[in-house]
Amino acid sequence: MSIRDSKRSASTTLSTPAATYTSEKERTLGSYLVQSLSRSSVTAIAVLIGCLWSIPTLGLFISSFRPASLIASTGWWTGLVPPWTFTIENYQQVLLAQGMGQAFLNSLIIAIPGTIFPILIAAFAAYAFAWMKFPGRDWIFFSIVALMIVPLQITLVPILTMFTMIGLTGQYAAVWLAHTAFGLPFAIYLLRNFFASLPSDLMESARIDGAGYMRIFWTIIMPLSLPALASLAIFQFMWVWNDLLVALIFLGGNPEHAPMTLAVADLVNSFGSNYQVLTAAAFVSMALPLIVFFSLQRYFVRGILAGSVKG
């Protein structure tokens, strides 16, 4: 409510000087005062929202360093005032005793091929969609793009039956295949649009020099598309790393191959009130995506924009 009020007051004060100024001097002084005032109030609101958004994460972060007895008896904010009692015991316990080390490894084993396979296959297809002519090309492209919106749930029963029949359930390969197939529509959409925007004379002159499709693809298309490939890779990696549903259904029966999300979800279910384990485990599972996010934020944002806004 306060947000709206202060915003309204800011808007009314801003509109007055432009409408009622009398002398040049008065206007600049007045508008300067009003502008700095409204700007600071807008900044204050923005800071408030930023804080509001950060508090939950901060709470978990602080909790994960507090001893078990304190987590369960006092709020995390009490840990901010002295006497400080922080410990790394929770992390030690999680990494050594709860099998989180293995789960972290599993997440990597799942996420790395789960990122490379779909991007490679999508790049092949996107190249054909952008630069080759064949009957039904646009029609097929739009059908694949339309698949972006199919709810995964609808596909899971038949795929599970199929995987069970050929003995793939519980294997890494099952999730690799599933993530590859599920990641393709968005990847093809993004890459086709990027490939199509590359200058055509580059490819024509390469063809005159006798280069085949393979050579053009590897020596011209792929190197020129690195920014698009990077943002797509970040996206797909985050998606696979953070996925619960696919892992739950295709790996649910095999705890040895369970990724972090599945392991943490199990902890939530079985250790509901064992907070010290939960806090540290959750943070370990977030560590890698957060590092990726902070180091490659630019590409991440670019990927989002490419997927939804034209240009």
Added chain:
Amino acid sequence: MAVIAVQKTSASPHGRQRNISWLAWVWVGPALVLELVFFIYPVLNTLWLSFFNKTSTSYVGLRNYQRIFTDPSLLEVLRNNLIWLVLATVLTVGLGLLVAVLVDRVKIERVIKSALFLPMAVSFVGASVIWRFVFVYQPPGQPQIGLLNAILGFFGIGPQVWLLDPRFNTLAMIAVYVWMMTGFSMVILSAALKSIPDEILEAAKMDGAGRFTIFWRIMVPMISATLTVVTITMVINILKIFDIVYVMTGGNYHSSVVGVEFYNQLFIFGNYGQASALAVLLMIAIIPVMYFNIRQIRQQEKIR
């Protein structure tokens, strides 16, 4: 000129054209096979299974669908999905737009954007653990370790069981979703706002337009295409919502949604027919949205 000439020669000979066409299928092949096996076949198969009983042994017609719209517990699931759809969409898009406008041209824009954007890097599972420390409940009299109940206590209001109380749990989980996804819509809308030419905004200010007029009469109409895309994306994601509800309540305490009910029907009750019918229902709900989305993409194609 040389380029144009080359393009013409490479496209005209018929033998070469056929050759290219054959090769193209090799490049598209792997993707096409995967999509057929993992999307087209499963969708058709699920549609088929939804007309059969629990174990897919006998045909039951539309009974699975009939149950969705008559069984009180399943009707409740539909109601929850509708609440999700309306509230979560309005809040993520609305807040995203508000923040994008507020933060525009503020000095610390990047810091604030990062703060809002960070939850997107967190998994739904991680988010649900984070929010446990906001919603957690201790009996009255004991010190509250959950932020929300501690704040209530500060104002002298008794603690609430946020995630178990059917009055609050869906709203609580929507709050988590909004926390996660507002950054997404903010980033896109902010980019769209920045593409509005400064001259237009300046001209409006010169004419004495206030902030609200500028916002409603200039900014919103000029980014309406982007607003549509963001809203469509949100609607699609929210219809399919699964992870948050699965981890935070498991669909218990009257908080289930279609995605979770599907999972429960399949793996807890072993009811393939009912699970498939729920999945088909999701698909049908998404078709109109899909239509808009394809139209949008086609329009973009025309512009390009």
